[in-house]
Amino acid sequence: xxxxxxxxxxxxxxxxxxxxxxxxAPFLLYVLTFLVLPLASVVVLSTHQVNDQYHLEPAxxxxxYQRVLDPENLPILLRSARYAGLTSFFCLLAGYxxxxxxxxxxxxxxxxxxxxxxxxxWTSYLVRIFxxxxxxxxxxxxxxxxxxxGLIREPLSLLNTPxxxxxxxxxxxLPFATLPLYVALERxxxxxxxAAADLGARPATTFWKVVFPLSLPGVVAxxxxxxxxxxxxxxxxxxxxxxxxxxxxxxxxxQFLASYDWxxxxxxxxxxxxxxxxxxxxxxxxxxxxxxxx
Amino acid sequence: xxxxVLRVLAAxxxxxxxxxxLGRSLAALAWLGLSGCSGPARRSLNIFNYSxxxxxxxxxxxxxxxxxxxxxxxxxxxxxxxxxxxxxAGYDLVVASDYMLRRLLRQQLLxxxxxxxxxxxxxxxxxxxxxxxxxxxxxxxLWGTTGIGYNRRRVxxxxxxxxxxxxxxxxxxxxxxxxxxxxxxxxxxxxxxSGNTVxxxxxxxASRALEEQKPLVKQYTNDYIDGxxxxxxxxxxxxxxxxxxxxASNPDVDYFLPREGSFVFVDSxxxxxxxxxxxxxxxxxxxxxxxxxxxxxxNATGFPSTLAKARERVRPDLLENPLGYPPQDMxxxxxxxxxLGPGERLWDQIWGQLKFRGGPSGPPNxx
Numbered sequence: 001x002x003x004x005x006x007x008x009x010x011x012x013x014x015x016x017x018x019x020x021x022x023x024x025a026p027f028l029l030y031v032l033t034f035l036v037l038p039l040a041s042v043v044v045l046s047t048h049q050v051n052d053q054y055h056l057e058p059a060x061x062x063x064x065y066q067r068v069l070d071p072e073n074l075p076i077l078l079r080s081a082r083y084a085g086l087t088s089f090f091c092l093l094a095g096y097x098x099x100x101x102x103x104x105x106x107x108x109x110x111x112x113x114x115x116x117x118x119x120x121x122w123t124s125y126l127v128r129i130f131x132x133x134x135x136x137x138x139x140x141x142x143x144x145x146x147x148x149x150g151l152i153r154e155p156l157s158l159l160n161t162p163x164x165x166x167x168x169x170x171x172x173x174l175p176f177a178t179l180p181l182y183v184a185l186e187r188x189x190x191x192x193x194x195a196a197a198d199l200g201a202r203p204a205t206t207f208w209k210v211v212f213p214l215s216l217p218g219v220v221a222x223x224x225x226x227x228x229x230x231x232x233x234x235x236x237x238x239x240x241x242x243x244x245x246x247x248x249x250x251x252x253x254x255q256f257l258a259s260y261d262w263x264x265x266x267x268x269x270x271x272x273x274x275x276x277x278x279x280x281x282x283x284x285x286x287x288x289x290x291x292x293x294x
Numbered sequence: 295x296x297x298x299v300l301r302v303l304a305a306x307x308x309x310x311x312x313x314x315x316l317g318r319s320l321a322a323l324a325w326l327g328l329s330g331c332s333g334p335a336r337r338s339l340n341i342f343n344y345s346x347x348x349x350x351x352x353x354x355x356x357x358x359x360x361x362x363x364x365x366x367x368x369x370x371x372x373x374x375x376x377x378x379x380x381x382x383a384g385y386d387l388v389v390a391s392d393y394m395l396r397r398l399l400r401q402q403l404l405x406x407x408x409x410x411x412x413x414x415x416x417x418x419x420x421x422x423x424x425x426x427x428x429x430x431x432x433x434x435x436l437w438g439t440t441g442i443g444y445n446r447r448r449v450x451x452x453x454x455x456x457x458x459x460x461x462x463x464x465x466x467x468x469x470x471x472x473x474x475x476x477x478x479x480x481x482x483x484x485x486x487x488s489g490n491t492v493x494x495x496x497x498x499x500a501s502r503a504l505e506e507q508k509p510l511v512k513q514y515t516n517d518y519i520d521g522x523x524x525x526x527x528x529x530x531x532x533x534x535x536x537x538x539x540x541x542a543s544n545p546d547v548d549y550f551l552p553r554e555g556s557f558v559f560v561d562s563x564x565x566x567x568x569x570x571x572x573x574x575x576x577x578x579x580x581x582x583x584x585x586x587x588x589x590x591x592x593n594a595t596g597f598p599s600t601l602a603k604a605r606e607r608v609r610p611d612l613l614e615n616p617l618g619y620p621p622q623d624m625x626x627x628x629x630x631x632x633x634l635g636p637g638e639r640l641w642d643q644i645w646g647q648l649k650f651r652g653g654p655s656g657p658p659n660x661x
Contacts, residue, residue: 052636054376054397072651137526157466160512243508243649251650258373258474259642260380 046266054260064267073251080248083162083237084230087169091177091226092219094170099181099218103188114182117175125172129239132168133159136240160242168236173229177222184218185211220287224280231276248272337362339574342378342388344561345370346519346539347436349587349594356581362574370516371473379403382568387575389561393475395432396425396633398564404431405565409576412583420560420600425633432562433579436535436597439620439628440476440557443518443537447546448528456484456552459529460503465510467528469521472514474645475631476557477504480531483555489629492637494644501648514649522547533559538596538617549617551624558628560600592618 049059102113120128135141136158143155158164188211196206212219234249241247248268255265337360341353345368353364367385369375372394379388379398390398398404413421413429420434444453449464459468459480470477479489481500491497512527521527522540530537534549541547565575581587588599589607596612598605598619605619612618634641 050639052639054380054401054638072647076650137524139525160466242513243511246650251646254646254649257377258371259646260373260377261642 042266042270046263046270048263050261050263056262064263065271067264068267068271076246076248076251079245080231083166083169083245083247084227086166087173087230088177088223088227090166090170091174092181092222095174095177095181095222096215096219098174099178099185102178103182103185114179117178121175126235126239129168129172129236132164132171132240136164136167159240160245162245164240165237165245165247168240169230169233172233172236173226176225176229180221180225181215181218184215184221188214216287220284224283228276228280232272337571337574338365339363339387339571339578340365340367340385341578342367342369342375342383342385344368344389346536346595347389347561347591347597349590352582352587352591355587356578359581360577362577364578379566382566384568384570385566386569386571387578388564388566389435390432390564391559391561391631392423392425393631393633395562395564397638399425399431400633403567405567405569405572406430407433407565407576407579409573410579410583412580415585415601415603417600417602423560424630426562432564433583434560434562434600435583436591436595436599437558437560438534438597439551439616439625440471440480440531440533440559441537441549441551441616443522443527443530443532443540443547443549445522445525445528445544445546446548448525452550454550454553456480456554459531460484460507460510462510464528466512467526468507468511469518469527469530470504470507470511470514471531471533472516474641477514477531478641478645478648479557479631480552481507483552486554489555489557490632490634492634492640494640497640497644501644504648533597534617534620535595535597538612541617542596551616551620551627553627555627555629557631558625559631 044058045056046064047058047060047062048056049061049063051057098117102110102117106113133140137143138155138157138159140159142158143152146152147155192210192214193206196210201209231247232249234247234253237245237247237250238253252265252268252272255261255268339362341364343366347368348366353366356362357364369378372391375388375390376394376397378385380403407430410433413433416429416434420437421429423429423432423434426432442453442456442458444458448467449458458464459470470480478497478500481503482491482496483489485496485499485503487493487496487500518527518530518532519536519540522530522532522537523544525544525546532549537547537549541549563579565572569575582591583601585601585603585607588601588604591597592599592604592612593607593609596617598608598612605613608618614621616624
């Protein structure tokens, strides 16, 4: 007690420390309940085993991780990364002009336009993905229009292909790329563009030398915000995909809902999480050093 | 780490979209634990059934007759049912297929149905099923067969064999079931093996044949009714009643049971051991398992019921037709999907490999 009172600052500082702790307590409790505990239970589950009677047994084994690292799983992981990467790329490609338009030419309608970007989320994702089936199928709207215009003679097989999966993912996650890009472009100082033009830069040069580097934080954020969820998605490949387009999310879902192999599913999720974390940190570090060089 | 990046990430949380997305991806887990929170004051009943497996008016009529409120939930695969029952999802009444019923019984997940007495009018074939000979735990409900639904205008001739599903003419217009027992089973039967085998090399044969078939296949899915009806799917490994539904909106759709043999199934109502409202479950069964409501279900779903008397009120096009009530000589070629015991893990493994990694590697089996 005497040590406490003689400490610099005295009892008041100790009291304020308690107040501080009290203030963060709800947040700590939240993190503990909704992040730490579920994650811990997944970790514990991943060491279990399922016996022949479909009972879960605590085996305290690392076998499930060994199964995850089986090279047979590599193709599906690479396929998922490829689809997610393409999704990110196309989201940025489509989101950039959209964000530019809203940020630079939106005028007083900016808020409304942003709302419109978010509007699709008012409808269930499932419904929206199903409606892509109607658009893409052999006798669907797109094929009908192309046939009607005489651009093609035979209907195209668009559905149940890698194309339809990446299209669905891009459609689904486009707003996640648009919003960070909007923020980055909105902050862009217009006088810089004028300065570039005054110094004789063509629009393309201005874009690559001035606009794009300044919007890089938005590009990185938008890329990550689309890559991460696309990597884990299982709804889109299940509905729009075919026999050879299933992703890692489907493999995990299969363990939980079909094969009743929760331990393997847990190990899969944890390894995926670790991989994503490491690669994102590496990526951000890379971008960070590239930025400081520039 | 790049400071501006962090700033953007922090200042602009992804918004409701992301949350919606996260919610969805976690839904598979979340709903496992969250169902069945109804209050005790009102009489209520939680039902978990296959999708498209009841008549549109069945539940509402029961509700208005008894005052019991019903929470009606659907699944599309038996494995989902199992996963939920293992967690004690709070259902009072579920529909289980024959082989799943055995697994549920073995795990003692079901309650006896001693209070349900109306088993007299049951068709003889279903009165003493091998998995529950005295029908103590299950009430057989609807039955049907696994066969091939096809489009008469797109498929040449009158097909009679599983081989048609391997015919490259129909590339991209074939679907197989997202159900290991049916899809691997059909491939096994086609190769002359038993549809209930647990022999690894036979299963790998079947899986290899499916692997070869993959380039022709549009999807492994249980959602093919619409595709058949819209001429999108020309050949589907299918359940009889589903094809009947597709044909109701497209007369070109037809169905056959392959000559090599196939599966017959019966789905039964069961009450989980932990059911919070077992009495209401019995009340529902007493209401449903009568000729009139059952015939209504058959007319709506295309699946025949187990009650002999209900047959009199069934749509004529479902009678004496492989789609509804197949003739005896056809039924003689079908078998039940047996309980595989410990062998089911092997099926799971081979099925998972086929679906995700492109089947077993190595040269084909010399046998």
